[in-house]
Amino acid sequence: MSRPLDLLIRHATVHTMDPSRPRATSIGIWNGRIVGVDDEVAGCRATHVVDLDGATVVPGFHDAHCHTTSYGVAATQLELSDAPTTEAVLDRVAEHADGLPDGAWVVGVGYRDRDRPERHPTSAELDRAAGGRPVWLTHRSGHLCAVSSAVLRLLPHPLPAAAVDYVGRDANGEPTGLLEEAAMELVKEVVGPGSVEDMVTAIEVATRQYVSEGVTSITEAGIGCPGVDHSPLEIGAWQLAARTGRAHTRAHLMVYSELLHDLPHHPADAARFGLDLGLHTGFGDDRVRIAAMKVWLDGAGSAGGAATGADGDPDAHLVDDPRRLRRIIVDAHRAGWQVAAHAMGDRAVDLLLDALEEAGSVAEVRRRRHRVEHGGLIRPDQVDRLRRLGIVVVIQPAFISEFGDVLAHHFGAARVDWSIRQRSLLDAGVVVAASSDRPVAPGAPLLGIRAMVERRTDSGEPYGARERVSAEEGLRAYTVHAAYAAGREHEVGTIAGRRLADLAVLDDDPTTVDAAAIEGIRVLATLVDGVAAHDPGLLFGD
Incomplete structure (x- = not known):
């Protein structure tokens, strides 16, 4: 007698994302994997049968670019995203400081910085608000911060040459307390890394939230960075979290480029640059895996730091x-790494394209699936180069609703049609994956799909309306395309035989409701390996 399935889901509205069989009503699961759908599992016995009464099932969402430990650690810090003015920020700092030892x-x-012109808290203001304590406030973009005088005194003197131009100064040349990019990294180094236990706790907090939103796998966009939200032992922290059941999603870990270095090697070896022991993209298992090398090319578009070359200096806002x-x-390409390049401006995209055309044959570059992270501005002439090199563009749709008005201000109205492109890239044959950049922006994929469909800013203005896509295309960007960007489309991102049984159960169908209603769809349950990781209604038992 054949063994029964572990789980049989029936009477569901299933979006498989499999072009050979796009819709189904039943799914069979055994040993953490999908056995098949509909007729492929007809007549099969199952230990557990769940009737979903028409609820929608989609592949578990994959957030293709997020900062998990940063998000988890931020849960214990002073949250300022809803402070409407700089004065309100200072009031929050004063209140919080009163309760600290x-x-x-x-x-x-x-x-x-909601004001125009942009205004950030100064060190003098932070000194008064916190009574002279060290104060470190990170901007929503993640690419600049405001610090008090006590923190400025802890920075190295003289400053490293790479950081000098990133220190805000007043008319007299005195530091204002605003630090950007390389200068901001100095604060992170002063504070020092978090402990492994801190990292595991952050992973647990963050991934518990992820599964409540239907996210079953993520690409962590830079481990080993300086700061309390990272650690030189971060891979070990992820392994420990997975082994002890505290990581609720699968994780693909981008490695910060500064951790890679020249390696002793045999003269015949091409891999001369990387992590020790020659580790590179792909090492690991289906729970924790080394992904791309993350390299920052320019700054944050919402903070005016995108490298566009528009001011006449082609290297303006490049970080190095x-x-x-x-x-x-x-060097990373030649050593076997997938490259994930933070490229907000079109000049940064040029740099990536030029480097990859130098790095190797087109066929080899295409096999590696290198990535543009953000793509805040992509010129029309760059689209075909992206397609030819097989580069994946990983966008953050919520940036449109969260930062669209600010981005339009920095980029200029004439360039908005080039910003956070979707339709034109898909039509050209470029794979577009979706993500959140959490905690920079809200992380719920259904919110992101709504933003992809509507493309409206917080003020209600259209943002590149010709780049709108359908809800089904948005769903694809968060499932099979995001899995493709991670090199895992044969394991996750579709509902088909032999795929991992990672599923999200929704109370409505995002492809049939009005766009404005997509964000409000509830996640009824989330399965990872066929087991409920989120199931408040106990659909799959207790």
Whole structure:
């Protein structure tokens, strides 16, 4: 007698994302994998049968670019994203500081410079608000911060040459407390890394939230960075979290480019640059896996830091010497790494394209599936180069609703049609994967799908309306395309035989409701390996 299935789901509205069989009503699961759908499991016995009474089932969402430990650690810090003014930020800092022990830092996240012209808290204001304590407030973009005088005194003197131009100064040349990019990294180094236990706790907090939103796998966009939300032992933290059941999603871990270095090697070896022991993209298992090398090319578009070359200096806002950045990309490709390049501006995209054309044959570059992270501005002439090199563009749809008005201000109205492109890339044959960049922006994929369909800013203005896509295309960007970007489309992202049984159960169908209603669809349950990781209604038992 054949063994029964572990689980049989019946009477569901199933979007498989499999073009050979796009719709189904039943799914069979055994040993953590999908056995088949509909007639493929007809007549099969099952230990557990669940009738979903028409509820919608989709592949578990994959967030293709998020910062999990940063999000988890931020849950213990002063949240400032809803503070409407700089004065309100300062009031929050003062209130929070009153409750801290002597010598403790005030660490806040998510403040926004809502004023025009842009205004950030100054060190003098933070000194008064916190009574002289060290204060470190990270901007919503994640690419700049405001600090108090106590923090400025902890920075190295003289400053490293790479950081000098990223320190805000007043008319007299005195530091204002605003630090960007390389200068911001100095604060992270002063504070030092979090412990492994801190990282595991952050992973647990973050991934529990992820599964409540139907997310079953993620690509972590940069491990091993400086700061309390990262650690040089971060891969070990992820392994420990997975082994002890505290990581509720699968994880693909991008490695911060600064951790890679030249390696002793045999003269015949091409892999001369990387992590020790020659580790590169793909090492790991289906729970924790090394993904791309993450390299930052420019700054945050919402903070005016995108490298566009529009001001006449082609290297403005690049985070380092373009020759060094180009060498890192070339060496990483030749050492077997997928490259994930933070490229907000079109000049940064140029740098990536030029480097990859130098790095190797087109066929080999295409096999690696290198990635543009963000693609805040992509010119029309760059679209075909992206297609030819097989580069995946990983966008953050919620940036449109969260930061669209600010991005339009920085990029200029004439360039908005090039920003966070979707329709034109898909029509050209470029794979577009969706993500959140959480905690920079809200992370729920259904919110992101709504943004992809509507493309409206917080003020209600259209943002590149010709780039709108359908809800089904948005769903594809968060499932099979996001899995493709991670090199895992044969394991996750579709509902088909032999795929991992990662599913999200929704109370309505995002492809049939009005766009404005997509965000409000409830996630009834989330399965990872065929087991409920989120199931508040106990659809799949207790």
